[in-house]
Amino acid sequence: MxxxxxxxxxxxxxxxxxxxxxxxxxxxxxxxxxxxxxxxxxxxxxxxxxxxxxxxxxxxxxxxxxxxxxxxxxxxxxxxxxxxxxxxxxxxxxxxxxxxxxxxxxxxxxxxxxTPSQPLSFTSEEELLRMIEPGRDGLILEAGAARGTFLPTVWESLPEPRAFLRHLKQKAGLRPDYWSDRVRVRRYRTESFSE
Structure with a gap:
């Protein structure tokens, strides 16, 4: 999607x-x-x-x-x-x-x-990983009170979706292998520019 x-x-x-x-x-x-x-x-x-x-x-x-x-x-x-x-x-x-x-x-x-963020609909971590577009997607991950985001520029240092997601979970204060049906993910894109 x-x-x-x-x-x-x-x-x-x-x-x-x-x-x-x-x-x-x-x-x-x-x-x-x-x-x-x-x-x-x-x-x-x-x-x-x-x-x-x-x-x-x-x-x-x-x-x-x-x-x-x-x-x-x-x-x-x-x-x-x-x-x-x-x-x-x-x-x-x-x-x-x-x-x-x-x-x-x-x-x-x-x-x-x-861009405005859009919720992703998935039933498993594997399905979520298939939906992520490396290099393009910024993600907001939430599970209960835990919350973290990675801008699309983070793909430069974490180009593999599974590693990207594991590090994002850690940023949110969760274990890298954490999974639950409480996990919610929204995706956004960015237009980035610099001096």
């Missing part, structure tokens, strides 16, 4: 991508100076960037992860989501210390804009 075209928005054009990347960097710089994300006025931006969309912002220095924060559901205009998540990735990712001013010049920024 592939994601249907109706929920797959048209891709952003190069100028829209540049605008979002610049906004992310400005929000991080604002955070260094003011201690908070850049205030955004959505009406100052083109209509496509004002749509309610969910995004993740991933930061790297020298090819090493430096922060990654985002939303799985669309809760605000895309420009607001990018500004908020860029600040959070730089200063609030609990895995890293807050970004410092000298790091800003070496920082690379990637933005992943998500």
């Amino acid at each position: 592939s994601l249907n075209r109706a929920i797959d928005p048209d891709p952003l054009d190069p100028s829209q991508r540049r605008t979002l990347l610049a906004l992310a960097r400005q929000s991080i710089a604002h955070g260094l100076d003011q201690g908070g994300p850049l205030p955004v006025v959505p009406s100052d931006y083109p209509a496509d960037l004002r749509e309610r969309r969910a995004a993740f912002v991933t930061l790297e220095t020298g090819g090493t992860l430096r922060g990654c924060i985002g939303h799985l559901e669309a809760i605000q205009p895309l420009v607001s989501d990018v500004a908020e998540n860029a600040f959070a990735a730089a200063f609030r990712d609990p895995r890293f210390r807050p970004l410092t001013r000298p790091e800003l010049a070496r920082l690379s920024i990637e933005i992943s804009v998500l």
Whole structure:
């Protein structure tokens, strides 16, 4: 089952991508100076960037992860989501210390804009594994209070579906071999771009 075209928005054009990347960097710089994300006025931006969309912002220095924060559901205009998540990735990712001013010049920024997620219907782990499209699918896995997600970019380091799913279960706080009829999985796609 592939994601249907109706929920797959048209891709952003190069100028829209540049605008979002610049906004992310400005929000991080604002955070260094003011201690908070850049205030955004959505009406100052083109209509496509004002749509309610969910995004993740991933930061790297020298090819090493430096922060990654985002939303799985669309809760605000895309420009607001990018500004908020860029600040959070730089200063609030609990895995890293807050970004410092000298790091800003070496920082690379990637933005992943998500499609709405769609639930997958399966009766076994084997059936789920057959449904997953490596390299394309981002997954949200839930079982009771346990929850985790992997963006499609994670396929670069975990290209085999079984390993991808086992690591996702661990990220959600479950054993890698955990299975139950309580497992729920939703899939989404991303449009990712970087500086």
